[in-house]
Amino acid sequence: MENVNGMYSIREIYRIGRGPSSSHTMGPSYACEVMLKEYPQADTFRIVLYGSLAKTGIGHRTDYAIRETLKDKVCEIVFDEEETELLHPNTMKITAIKENKELCTKTVRSIGGGAIEFDGEEIKQSEIIYPHTSFFDIESYCEEKGISIADYVFSFEDAHIKDYLRLVWDRMKATVSSGLLKDGIIPGGLNIKRRAKMLLKKGNSKSFGHEKEIYLLSAYAYAASEENAIGEQMVTAPTCGASGVLPAVLIFKQQELGFDDEEVVSALAVAGVIGNLVKHNASISGAECGCQAEIGTACTMAAAALAYLKGLSIKQIECAAEIALEHHLGLTCDPIKGLVQIPCIERNAVAAMRAVDAVSLAEMLYENRKISLDLVIKTMYETGRDLSFRYRETSEGGLASLYVAECD
Numbered sequence: 482m483e484n485v486n487g488m489y490s491i492r493e494i495y496r497i498g499r500g501p502s503s504s505h506t507m508g509p510s511y512a513c514e515v516m517l518k519e520y521p522q523a524d525t526f527r528i529v530l531y532g533s534l535a536k537t538g539i540g541h542r543t544d545y546a547i548r549e550t551l552k553d554k555v556c557e558i559v560f561d562e563e564e565t566e567l568l569h570p571n572t573m574k575i576t577a578i579k580e581n582k583e584l585c586t587k588t589v590r591s592i593g594g595g596a597i598e599f600d601g602e603e604i605k606q607s608e609i610i611y612p613h614t615s616f617f618d619i620e621s622y623c624e625e626k627g628i629s630i631a632d633y634v635f636s637f638e639d640a641h642i643k644d645y646l647r648l649v650w651d652r653m654k655a656t657v658s659s660g661l662l663k664d665g666i667i668p669g670g671l672n673i674k675r676r677a678k679m680l681l682k683k684g685n686s687k688s689f690g691h692e693k694e695i696y697l698l699s700a701y702a703y704a705a706s707e708e709n710a711i712g713e714q715m716v717t718a719p720t721c722g723a724s725g726v727l728p729a730v731l732i733f734k735q736q737e738l739g740f741d742d743e744e745v746v747s748a749l750a751v752a753g754v755i756g757n758l759v760k761h762n763a764s765i766s767g768a769e770c771g772c773q774a775e776i777g778t779a780c781t782m783a784a785a786a787l788a789y790l791k792g793l794s795i796k797q798i799e800c801a802a803e804i805a806l807e808h809h810l811g812l813t814c815d816p817i818k819g820l821v822q823i824p825c826i827e828r829n830a831v832a833a834m835r836a837v838d839a840v841s842l843a844e845m846l847y848e849n850r851k852i853s854l855d856l857v858i859k860t861m862y863e864t865g866r867d868l869s870f871r872y873r874e875t876s877e878g879g880l881a882s883l884y885v886a887e888c889d
């Protein structure tokens with residue numbers, strides 16, 4: 482939950498970078514970049530990883546991301562799994578050292594989606610630009626001005642936001658296209674075969690209908706997630722682990738219903754502000770609130786984007802987003818061996834299908850709806866805080882612990 486009176490640019494939700502984990506690779510790597518800029522004279526950096534960063538850092542390639550960023554320096558990385566008194570489950574300490582003398586030590590939290598916070602300082606990754614922090618307020622503002630949610634976003638963001646979203650959309654399509662071409666085993670030790678290409682073939686053999694939808698949505702979600710799993714270029718939406726849901730829905734629906742790229746750019750704006758609401762009022766970090774915060778948020782963003790593309794009203798968009806998130810409540814994060822593979826890849830496909838279903842339900846059920854999007858976001862945060870740490874990206878519970886017990 483962000484402790485500020487307003488929301489940041491949706492650029493914070495859509496970061497272009499390398500997988501497999503925004504909080505475990507992008508965040509730590511950005512923190513090291515900041516330290517490197519501040520202490521270029523340092524010859525050594527000592528990095529201590531705590532909490533989820535320590536427990537799943539190897540599977541999530543945190544050490545690799547850090548070494549890549551600090552490649553010209555000596556780099557000592559310590560995985561401290563014992564420390565439990567942490568302000569955030571993804572905490573790290575970075576010490577800059579020159580000729581064995583400490584120059585400075587900073588504590589950093591990787592708060593999800595690649596964003597970071599330095600203890601006691603404000604690192605400005607972005608300015609607060611949205612004065613509203615609830616869907617209720619955004620909807621009231623849009624109604625008063627007679628504008629859509631996409632226009633709301635464009636009225637607060639800077640003049641280059643559409644160009645940025647075009648870049649995001651191009652990257653999403655490129656990631657999916659490249660994932661659809663590849664066969665083979667995903668490295669990491671789980672011996673998982675890539676499935677996207679096979680699902681695409683199956684989908685293309687069907688005429689438009691429910692079966693084709695299932696195969697193609699899954700193919701696109703698998704393609705993006707399989708690319709993420711091997712550390713390829715992708716877009717967080719809102720995180721690396723959940724980066725297959727939104728592109729899968731948008732690519733499939735563009736093919737099926739013929740939306741043009743500019744319409745998709747507007748839909749990305751709508752999805753972005755929904756992701757922003759979750760980030761501001763709850764969390765998009767699996768280490769903080771479980772997978773409901775990652776895949777649940779991706780699903781709610783995709784549902785809102787599709788509802789917007791289909792020309793539904795603001796109330797129907799809210800309803801679609803609310804249904805999509807409500808039925809992810811309680812979803813745990815339990816990646817086997819700390820890899821962003823099982824359950825992550827398949828989960829992206831399931832969430833893409835769920836987003837499409839949420840929009841269909843919202844078209845019919847939005848009247849007299851009892852649960853608001855704001856309420857379900859708040860509930861997700863409370864549920865996440867109540868989840869045992871074992872289910873918050875530590876690989877110590879759920880599938881991660883049972884799979885190891887049975888098979889290793």
Ligand code: SF4
Nearest residue numbers: 722767772775814825
């Ligand atoms: S289980 Fe969900 S939250 Fe956890 S690493 Fe996988 S995608 Fe991310």
